Amino acid sequence: MTDAQRPEGLEDPEELKPVVRDRRRIDPETGEARVPETGDGTDAGASAPASGAAAAASDEELAAARSEAAERLDDLRRLQAEYVNYRRRVERDREANREAAKAEVLAELLGVLDDIGRAREHGDLTGAFRSVGEALESVTTKAGLVRYGEPGDAFDPMIHEALMHGYADDVEVPTATQILQPGYRIGERVIRPARVAVAEPTEALPETPAESPAADEPAENKDDQS
Structure with a gap:
């Protein structure tokens, strides 16, 4: 029966024959192990090297x-550290400049503060002058200006x-026994050193050279010996 004579819907008897696939792992003729086929008809052994190379x-x-x-992470951390150091350096320089400017302004007022101190010692700091003097001292103190120097301080x-x-005799180390002019500082910065009179222990007094006996001998004794 030809294809033209076969009724519609009737399949070809050749197509209905069962398909037998040999799935034995050992070849009965050679006795060697067979390589299994993949779904696309290629050998699994042939695709293994390709997949291994792709994985590598x-x-x-x-x-x-x-x-x-x-x-990139190391570069980012280094840039961040440099930026932090830069900000610290800028803040430190800014603070130093601010302290220097403050010290320069306050240094111009030290003479006025000295006059106020002397007036207080002599009892002349009274009335309106006293109010102005105390107000000026208060402002300079708030600005960080500190007066120092007292009798008895170690030099x-x-x-x-x-x-x-x-x-x-009553000191053991060099000591400021008298404050001739007080000192001023801002923090650790000395604006003006305290001008003082210093006393050292008498043990530090240099010894005077001893006089020779010949110098004390009367002149007439020398003549007799001659």
């Missing part, structure tokens, strides 16, 4: 990406200036 390439790309990401050449020098 993928691992290399991943490692390269991780290395690049680590480098420190970093903050004291010795204008007079002597020796005393």
Whole structure:
């Protein structure tokens, strides 16, 4: 029966024959193991090297990406540290400039503060002059200006200036016994050192050379000996 004579819907008897596939893992003729086929008809053994190469390439790309990401992270951290250091340096310089400007202004007022102090010591700080003087001292104190220097302070050449020098039995170290002019500072910055009279222990007094006996001998004795 030809295809033209076959009624519609009737399939070809050849197509209805069962398909037998040999799925034995061992070839009965050679006795060797067979390589299984994949769904697309290719051998699994042939596709394995290709997939392994692709996996290796993928691992290399991943490692390269991780290395690049680590480098970028290090660059970011370094830039952040540099920026933090820059901000600290700017703030430090700004604070130093502010303190220097403040010290320069307050240094111009030290003479006025000295006059107020002397007037107070002599009892002349009264009336309106007293109010103005105390107001000025209050403003300078709020600005950070500190007056220092008291009799009995240990002499420190970093903050004291010795204008007079002597020796005393009642001191054990060089001591400021008299404040001739008070000192002023802002924080650790000395605006003007305290001018003082310094006394050292008598043990530090240099010894005078002993006089020779011949110098004390009367002149007539020398003549007799001659």
